Amino acid sequence: MALPGNRFIEPVLEILTRWVGRFGLDRWLDQRRLRYLIRLLPLRAIPFWIAALLTGLVAVGYEFLFHAFENWGQWIIREHPVWVFGLTPVAFIVSLWLVERFAPAARGSGIPHLMAAVEILPAQKDLIHKLLSLRIAVIKVLSSLILLLGGGVIGREGPTLQISGSIFQWVYSKLPNFWPRISQRVMLITGGAAGLAAAFNTPLGGIVFAIEELTRTHISYFRTSVLAAVIIAGMAAQTLLGPYLYLGFPTIGSPGLNHMWWVIFFAGLAGFGGALVALILQRIATWKRKHWKASRKYWGALLLGLTFATLLYFFGADAAGTGKPLVNRLLFEDNSQLPWYILPVRMGGMILSYSVGAAGGVFATALSTGGVLGETLLQSFKLGDLSHNLLVLSCMIGFLTGVTRSPFTAAILVLEMTDRHSAIFYFLLAGIAASSAARLVDKYSLYDHNKTSILASLGVEPETRKPDPDDE
DSSP states (O other), X not given: OXXXXXXXXXXXXXXXXXXXXXXXXXXXXXXXXXXXXXXXXXXXXXXXXXXXXXXXXHHHHHHHHHHHHHHHHHHHHHHOGGGHHHHHHHHHHHHHHHHHXXXXXXXBOSHHHHHHHHHSOGGGGGGGGGTSOHHHHHHHHHHHHHHHHTTOOOBSHHHHHHHXXXXXXXXXXXXXXXXXXOOHHHHHHHHHHHHHHHHHTOHHHHHHHIIIIIOOSOGGGTHHHHHHHHHHHHHHHHHHHOSOOSSOOOOOXXXXXXXXXXXXXXXXXXXXXXXXXXXXXHHHHHHHHHHOOTTHHXXXXXXXHHHHHXXXXXXXXXXXSSOHHHHXXXXXXXXXXXXXXXXXXXXHHHHHHHHTOSBXXXXXXXXXXXXXXXXXXXXXXXXXXTTHHHHHHHHHHHHHHHHHOOHHHHHXXXXXXXXXXXXXXXXXXXXXXXXXXXXXXXXXXXXXXXXXXXXXXXXXXXXXXXXXXXXX
């Protein structure tokens, strides 16, 4: 009787027998022992491990480049502000041209593309390469870096997820026919979790994101794959970057129950504001699809670039980039008073940059905009030092939740970015309050709207799908 797995074992056994004989080890490793060793190998897990390791390495390289290009862009804004009237429009146009010419699926955050790929049914799996591929990943990196050099208010976290999904898809496509069958869908879900874990150094955030945003399948179908990939990708990133915290160790103190109402109020306002910005982005995207044809896209990019250059010229480097340095000032510098105009400038820059249609995410920019909103509210209500950092962080969670509608992901991300476990219940409360307020603006997130548009462009009807047999 044929043993289960012979379809894979026999070809591998033949190769190993040849190599063992070549090195004279056949006296100790006969075919019986080799067959036993092969069966011990976690064969179905190997592709996940390889893809996760590659994701960690690529995420670190992308982070290094992203940081360098952001610093160069901010140096130009500080030292030669008039240059932005040439640099920013050119950066906007070139970043858009790269996407339009070489990989249209590289535009925007990339998370909706990954979500759409996860929802594609087995009978239509050939469409996935239109959303996730190495070509798309390369253009994603180039387009976002150029946009960032021009001061674009974008993040790298969303793009990192599409890049990691592309890496996992590429590894899956290279599996030989005799390899044990692996679920393509689980590969993509795992890629998203590994990408977020490597981008933010937040392994729990990656796991929660995979559950909350990428799938409605029961966690038991893919828990081992996700956990292993998150660990490998995260450890690869930490080996090169060290065990860093994205936001450091802000002081929170010992908040009492009297802070609960302020957390709910601030986070609710932030969630409402994030949902409003997301709705504006969605309406602009819809209008562009109807009215911006061919060359009009580049004229539009020029107009958006010149408008944003004007903001950069008058308001400086605080209007550009991810906003992470601005948030660090709010959390770690005493008496960090913000001018009133920083909030509308950050929101405006986020809308202008995203609306170009080039590559760039909203995770980091939503967090920084939420932080600015929190500081603005604190100054407006003259609350002084009433758990300043707690309320700023609550607004960061709230604004990100308003954009993405992933309250638990937002709360866990900020928890892991700050290592402030004493505030976990307040962070979760902020996410829930923000999610409730965001629904007053729109029932669906920016990602949901974009995912629906992507699936429609591929001729795929979005639907609630059952697990594939391979998912188990």
